[in-house]
Amino acid sequence: MPIGMKDQTEHFVTCSPGIEPVLHREVRALGFSKVEQQVGGVKFLGSMLDAWKANLELRTAIRVLRRLDRFPCPDEKTLYETVKAIDWSQFLAPDGSFFVDAQCRQSSLDHSQFIAQRTKDAVVDSLRGDDGARPSVAKENADLRIHVHLWKDRCTLSVDTSGDSLHKRGWRKYQGLAPVAETIAAAVVLQSKWDCRAPIVDPFCGSGTLLIEAALIASDTAPGLFRTFGFEKWPGHDAWAWAKVRSDAQARAQMPKKLKLFGRDHEHKHISGAQKNAESIGFSENFDLEVADGLEFPWKKGWGATIVCNMPYGMRVGNPEELDQLHKDFGSSLRTNCSRYDFSILVGTRQFAHLLGFQKWESLPIQNGSLQCRLLTGRL
Numbered sequence: 597m598p599i600g601m602k603d604q605t606e607h608f609v610t611c612s613p614g615i616e617p618v619l620h621r622e623v624r625a626l627g628f629s630k631v632e633q634q635v636g637g638v639k640f641l642g643s644m645l646d647a648w649k650a651n652l653e654l655r656t657a658i659r660v661l662r663r664l665d666r667f668p669c670p671d672e673k674t675l676y677e678t679v680k681a682i683d684w685s686q687f688l689a690p691d692g693s694f695f696v697d698a699q700c701r702q703s704s705l706d707h708s709q710f711i712a713q714r715t716k717d718a719v720v721d722s723l724r725g726d727d728g729a730r731p732s733v734a735k736e737n738a739d740l741r742i743h744v745h746l747w748k749d750r751c752t753l754s755v756d757t758s759g760d761s762l763h764k765r766g767w768r769k770y771q772g773l774a775p776v777a778e779t780i781a782a783a784v785v786l787q788s789k790w791d792c793r794a795p796i797v798d799p800f801c802g803s804g805t806l807l808i809e810a811a812l813i814a815s816d817t818a819p820g821l822f823r824t825f826g827f828e829k830w831p832g833h834d835a836w837a838w839a840k841v842r843s844d845a846q847a848r849a850q851m852p853k854k855l856k857l858f859g860r861d862h863e864h865k866h867i868s869g870a871q872k873n874a875e876s877i878g879f880s881e882n883f884d885l886e887v888a889d890g891l892e893f894p895w896k897k898g899w900g901a902t903i904v905c906n907m908p909y910g911m912r913v914g915n916p917e918e919l920d921q922l923h924k925d926f927g928s929s930l931r932t933n934c935s936r937y938d939f940s941i942l943v944g945t946r947q948f949a950h951l952l953g954f955q956k957w958e959s960l961p962i963q964n965g966s967l968q969c970r971l972l973t974g975r976l
């Protein structure tokens with residue numbers, strides 16, 4: 597039976613650790629009910645239509661998980677029987693492919709691979725047809741991802757409505773050396789005080805991720821318009837209703853005509869890649885991208901621009917000995933030339949934050965892949 601579009605179900609939206617407050621504001625802005633910030637994400641109660649909108653609209657989300665059940669799970673038999681009793685035909689065709697992501701902590705079932713295996717067995721047994729057709733397991737490009745989470749012998753079973761991680765927006769044509777994830781780039785912009793009208797500058801723009809996410813925000817372009825989602829593969833998916841939700845979102849996107857987004861990088865290949873990325877979202881005329889030293893950016897007095905960037909960190913980009921000096925020089929240039937500009941700057945360490953030498957800033961710790969970074973925001 598296809599999934600009921602109006603059934604109210606609990607959803608959990610995951611994000612990079614540290615970004616929860618930004619995601620929480622985003623989810624609340626969508627008007628969902630019972631929104632609650634938790635560690636690693638935000639919970640809400642909503643319909644399938646709400647799950648569609650969450651995937652399409654949330655800029656800092658990584659996945660939208662739809663909860664199917666939560667139950668006491670002291671042993672393998674309970675896990676198998678409860679999973680098998682679910683009507684999996686709502687989510688997966690009998691010959692489709694799926695993947696189970698299992699996690700466990702402080703539970704009697706304490707082997708995540710075994711939990712994943714028994715969950716797989718139960719799903720296959722539940723869907724096995726009289727003709728012998730059965731779903732297969734695939735790690736890449738599976739039609740369905742199932743999440744099993746055991747904590748203190750309580751099991752939460754969810755389906756992933758997103759499919760690929762939501763940081764994969766679909767606009768990226770050029771990767772570069774160390775692009776910041778699109779979801780984190782969006783958080784950097786959303787955490788700034790930018791009014792979406794003032795010029796915005798990334799002096800170390802690399803592949804342009806921050807500026808492109810800024811352009812999507814300023815133009816009210818839904819970040820999910822360039823990709824597809826897991827729920828589109830579910831049997832009984834209402835493609836007509838979904839096309840309407842997408843086209844409504846598409847229709848409202850409009851770039852403020854005079855907005856300028858300035859990006860600089862000293863490497864030619866990054867600037868030409870950033871240009872390609874800007875073209876792929878369709879607003880490249882608003883971008884001013886140049887190969888240049890970010891420290892030499894021609895700031896104007898009283899310009900009131902917003903500065904966004906993620907500084908080279910050393911682990912992936914830049915020579916560690918030069919990085920201290922780069923942070924000192926950048927901070928000094930901003931303090932001299934950018935009075936009353938807003939900034940939102942992702943730095944690698946607390947020491948780098950201090951080397952910038954700003955008088956006042958707010959700091960949000962953010963996990964950026966394997967790096968623990970800090971997002972510094974404030975006004976010069």
Ligand SMILES: C[S@@+](CC[C@H](N)C(=O)[O-])C[C@H]1O[C@@H](n2cnc3c(N)ncnc32)[C@H](O)[C@@H]1O
Nearest residue numbers: 775776800801802803805861862889890907908
């Ligand atoms: C951490 S990466 C930025 C990644 C970027 N946010 C993205 O998503 O692709 C830092 C960038 O700073 C550039 N860079 C380092 N020193 C620079 C300088 N003095 N002037 C301009 N660019 C510089 C590097 O080439 C690199 O692309």
